[in-house]
Amino acid sequence: MTDHIPDEVLPAGRDLRAYTDELRPDHPVVRNDRGEWVLLRHDLVRRAALDDLSFSSEVSRFLQVPNGLDGSMHTEFREALDPFLAPAALAPHRAEFERIAAALVRSMPRGASVEAVGEIGAAFAVRAQSAWLGWPAELEGRLLAWIKDNHAATRSGDRVRTARVAEEFDDIIRSVLARRRATTLIDVTGELLRVRVHGRELVDAEIVSVLRNWTGGDLGSIASCVGVLVHHLASRPELQSRLREGVLDAELDLVIDEVLRIDDPFVSNRRVTTRAVDLGGVRLPAGAPVKLHWTSANRDDCVFSDPDAFDPAGHASDNLVYGVGRHACPGRLLATLELRIAVRALLAGTTSITLDPNRPAEREVAPVGGWARVPVLLN
Numbered sequence: 001m002t003d004h005i006p007d008e009v010l011p012a013g014r015d016l017r018a019y020t021d022e023l024r025p026d027h028p029v030v031r032n033d034r035g036e037w038v039l040l041r042h043d044l045v046r047r048a049a050l051d052d053l054s055f056s057s058e059v060s061r062f063l064q065v066p067n068g069l070d071g072s073m074h075t076e077f078r079e080a081l082d083p084f085l086a087p088a089a090l091a092p093h094r095a096e097f098e099r100i101a102a103a104l105v106r107s108m109p110r111g112a113s114v115e116a117v118g119e120i121g122a123a124f125a126v127r128a129q130s131a132w133l134g135w136p137a138e139l140e141g142r143l144l145a146w147i148k149d150n151h152a153a154t155r156s157g158d159r160v161r162t163a164r165v166a167e168e169f170d171d172i173i174r175s176v177l178a179r180r181r182a183t184t185l186i187d188v189t190g191e192l193l194r195v196r197v198h199g200r201e202l203v204d205a206e207i208v209s210v211l212r213n214w215t216g217g218d219l220g221s222i223a224s225c226v227g228v229l230v231h232h233l234a235s236r237p238e239l240q241s242r243l244r245e246g247v248l249d250a251e252l253d254l255v256i257d258e259v260l261r262i263d264d265p266f267v268s269n270r271r272v273t274t275r276a277v278d279l280g281g282v283r284l285p286a287g288a289p290v291k292l293h294w295t296s297a298n299r300d301d302c303v304f305s306d307p308d309a310f311d312p313a314g315h316a317s318d319n320l321v322y323g324v325g326r327h328a329c330p331g332r333l334l335a336t337l338e339l340r341i342a343v344r345a346l347l348a349g350t351t352s353i354t355l356d357p358n359r360p361a362e363r364e365v366a367p368v369g370g371w372a373r374v375p376v377l378l379n
């Protein structure tokens with residue numbers, strides 16, 4: 001038997017983490033109002049992510065490259081696209097990301113309220129991604145507006161609205177491609193136009209889908225991650241001072257991953273069963289829509305004895321923030337680089353970051369995770 005949850009819409013004021021922490025021990029698999037089977041426990045989420053024969057990623061009628069592909073088709077696209085996100089490809093962009101972050105922090109007022117998700121996270125994500133892909137700075141306003149609309153559409157659960165927002169993003173991408181084709185510029189977007197899979201170049205629909213995954217998925221996630229990180233630092237002056245004293249990149253990366261594990265804003269991904277599967281004492285029929293709930297899995301006390309305990313090195317190997325298995329995030333290095341640079345710029349450009357006592361931070365509304373607004377004072 002499974003338990004029923006109301007479409008992940010939580011009782012007013014409930015934190016998604018507290019809610020799934022409460023459900024998980026007795027109800028590791030729950031069903032929501034959309035008929036999706038939501039996996040809450042770490043071992044079950046891991047098992048489903050690793051068993052890609054029983055749990056297909058072909059969940060959408062829209063083309064999704066590479067996330068909606070299975071088997072050898074998925075492997076071929078990952079092999080062709082992963083090099084764009086490898087250390088050697090990212091290294092030349094580091095200095096530009098650092099300049100963008102430092103300039104953004106310099107431009108922030110001191111002692112007056114700054115909202116970390118929108119004014120820091122989203123602004124930084126859009127500028128860094130545009131620099132990485134070679135997109136024009138004039139797109140910034142349109143991309144920022146899109147991040148807001150996309151979150152609102154996800155929150156609403158309205159598929160028509162979500163499809164409209166996706167279409168708006170595709171229009172932005174098509175406008176970039178039209179301009180790129182009219183020039184001989186060789187930047188990341190230009191390189192993508194030359195990628196070959198199966199001995200042929202990608203068709204437009206595939207390029208648009210790849211760019212949607214690289215930007216659409218990422219812009220909102222980086223913004224949400226910055227919100228979670230800034231909230232954590234602003235609420236823990238002792239951690240802030242320790243990091244201000246100096247920390248190596250590798251140690252800072254572990255700290256960032258651990259903060260995101262405790263409050264993972266990238267909540268879930270979908271699968272569909274290809275056959276009947278027994279999971280957590282529940283029989284899922286073939287063709288069942290499934291959600292891998294990363295936020296809940298990352299707080300499973302069977303694995304992280306106290307989900308709120310801060311143990312960057314100890315918890316690293318079980319951390320599922322970037323997923324696991326063949327669909328694990330190919331953008332992890334880029335995300336980590338951007339988040340590390342944002343945190344370093346904030347620490348280097350200030351002497352203290354504190355929560356604004358006059359504007360309390362607000363949680364996001366499920367199914368979006370993390371914080372909607374994190375007003376802070378920079379000094």
Ligand code: HEM
Pocket residue numbers: 049065066067068078085213214215217218221222225266269270294320321322323324326327328329330331332334335
């Ligand atoms: C900001 C923090 C980010 C988080 C927390 C995150 C998290 C994840 C997770 C959990 C998955 C696994 C999905 C699944 O199993 O279905 C994933 C996949 C993916 N991510 Fe990320 N991601 C982030 C940033 C990025 C960035 C910067 C990019 C690229 C520029 C990116 C591109 C992708 C793509 C293309 C996939 C699909 C991979 C596949 O299906 O093979 N992500 N991400």
